[in-house]
Amino acid sequence: MHELGIAEAILRIAQAHIPPGGRVASVHVKTGMLHAIVPESLAFYFEHLARGTPLQGARLEIEEVPVKVRCASCGEECCLDLPIFRCGACGSADVELVSGEELFVDHICISEE
């Protein structure tokens, strides 16, 4: 159900940006891995909700942003596979979140008809 709410938000944002007479070819979104979104599920809901709207047939392109932290001890930036917030270089837990929280519509591709 998590993905359903996100799909609704994406549709709302995309619909607000369609120019008159334009048709949306694709909607590009970035999802930080901290949100644990299932891309297939999000695409399914998007397609379902887009039926009968100007976004019908638009492709949803999902870019997953890895969880990345910066270590305050050694300055290294590491990508984490698991949400265990420890520096991959020196093992310090004094890290700052760099990416992984993203959840936004990056851009929308319009095709003029």
Ligand SMILES: [Zn+2]
């Ligand atoms: Zn470190």
